Amino acid sequence: MTKKTDPFKYSLDRLEDVADQISDVLNCPITIEDTHHRLLAYSTHNDFTDPARTSTIISRRVPEKVINRLWKDGIIPTLLKTDEPLRVPQIAEVGLSSRVAISIWKDQEVLGFIWAIESEQPFSDEDMDLLKMAAHAVKNKLLNLQIRKTKTEERNQELFWKMLTGHIHEKDEILDLFLRLGIRCPDTYAIIIFRLRDELTEETEKKLSYLLETTQQVQVLLTTVDFHEFIILVSPKTEHPLQDIKQFTNSMLQQLSDRYHIHHVQAAIGGIYDHITHIQPSYKEALAVLKTKERFPVETERLNSFSELGIYQYLDVLAEKRKGSSYSSYSLSKLEDYDIRHHSNLVETLERFIDCDSNANIAAKQLNIHINTLNYRLKRITDIAEIDLKNMNEKMTIYLDMKLKNVHL
Known part of the structure; x- marks a missing residue:
């Protein structure tokens, strides 16, 4: 069995020229992307394209709706696991015609992807082998890009931290x-x-x-x-x-x-x-x-x-203001004493009631009690704490007192 000739063994300097070379060999439109689906290069002389490829070229990145669909259909997860070419069926909803994709690997890491639109007829086994050769040829160029990108990101992170x-x-x-x-x-x-x-x-x-x-x-x-x-x-x-x-x-x-x-x-x-x-x-x-x-x-x-x-x-500010003072909430203390003596939960009931914007129906559901039970508890709270729950000032004061119990400076 004769060994197939590698048409990509003579490396070209520019990634754009490599994309054109792959397109010439396979007779189809080619795009080369990094791992984040940003466009690195594309073939320029083939008339056939589709909306997804056009949008990618214009914006220099794959549209987010296309990426999301490729994740949903399991295409990208598969590309992140194999170095074999993968057939991608037409997805008309996102403007994607049928194509073949392949990941570009270096050891155990994906460096990017090559996408080839099947413009006239499905790829043959020989075409699939050629695409694998193309991925191998592109590897070193993407590796150099990744090294430069990593250095830039490290510098940016350091400067960003100085701003933070x-x-x-x-x-x-x-x-x-x-x-x-x-x-x-x-x-x-x-x-x-x-x-x-x-x-x-x-x-x-x-x-x-x-x-x-x-x-x-x-x-x-x-x-x-x-x-x-x-x-x-x-x-x-x-x-x-x-x-x-x-x-x-x-x-x-x-x-x-x-x-x-x-x-x-x-x-x-x-x-x-x-x-x-x-x-x-x-x-x-x-x-x-x-x-x-x-x-x-x-x-x-x-x-x-x-x-x-x-x-x-504002709780930290209020807690700091009260720190070291002898302040004690009369109404909250009365409810806490009652809960201890009667093994009840009036403080929790009141806090949840105000959390729910004083909506009895919602509060009752969250407390998992009947609304009549909640109304009875609210009446007991009013009597024991000596507060008017229809008075916004009184209600918010005891509410803040309850929240401040959980603030530790």
């Missing part, structure tokens, strides 16, 4: 830094922290980076890592910054769970600012969100942003 810690904080310093990094200074931005249970491994960091690189919901400007926290600077894309950033954050949490089975991740969004010198305050506010979620996990379960914390923003 306040070592770089003057406006002119920050503007000059963004200019040197080749990043557009954002008009509006926020810091987001994703905190995992354990220290971030290199593999988990790669997965997080992949999600950030492929999202098109916000602009991800800078990232860095601190033990089990992944910290990012993002800029919204519409005139609804909080909505954009919250949707992006929730999408990240969902994809970490669905794609990678990474659960129990805490997310925190700092303040949203339009002045570039507030990067450190936004970071501190994101940390404050995480701290609050630790103290009040039930009440803040669905809250991720500093702007949504309400009274929880």
Whole structure:
């Protein structure tokens, strides 16, 4: 059996020329992408294309809806496990015609992908072998790109950390830094922290980076890592910054769970600012969100942003003010004494009732009691604590007193 001739054994300098060479050999349109589905090169002389390829070339990255569909259909997970060519059937809903894809590997790591559209007829076994040769030929070029990218990311992370810690904080310093990094200074931005249970491994960091690189919901400007926290600077894309950033954050949490089975991740969004010198305050506010979620996990379960914390923003200030004082809440003390003596839970009932915006029906469901039972307890609370639950000032005062019990400076 004669050994097949490798048409790619003579290396070309430019990746674009390699894409054209692969296209000539296989007689089909070719795109070469990195692991984050950013376009690195594409063949230029074939008339046939499809909407997905056109969008990729225009935006220099694969559309997010295409990536999501390829994950859902198991295409990308398979490409991340094998070095064999993979047939991808037509997916008309996202503008994808039938094609063949192959991963480009170096040892146990995927460096990128080659996508070949089957423009006239399905690939033969010989075509599949040629595509494998092409992947081998592209490997070293992508490896060199990856090395340069890693050095750039390490430098960016170091400079970003200096901004987060306040070592770089003057406006002119920050503007000059963004200019040197080749990043557009954002008009509006926020810091987001994703905190995992354990220290971030290199593999988990790669997965997080992949999600950030492929999202098109916000602009991800800078990232860095601190033990089990992944910290990012993002800029919204519409005139609804909080909505954009919250949707992006929730999408990240969902994809970490669905794609990678990474659960129990805490997310925190700092303040949203339009002045570039507030990067450190936004970071501190994101940390404050995480701290609050630790103290009040039930009440803040669905809250991720500093702007949504309400009274929880001010509990530390109030606790500091009362520190060392002899203040004692008369009404709360009365309820606590009653609960101890009668083995009841009037304090919990009152706290849950106010948590539910004084909605008796919702509070009763959360407490798993009949609404008549709740109404009876509320009457007892009114009598014992000597408070008027229809008086907002009295109600909020005892509510703050209950919350401050969980604040330890």
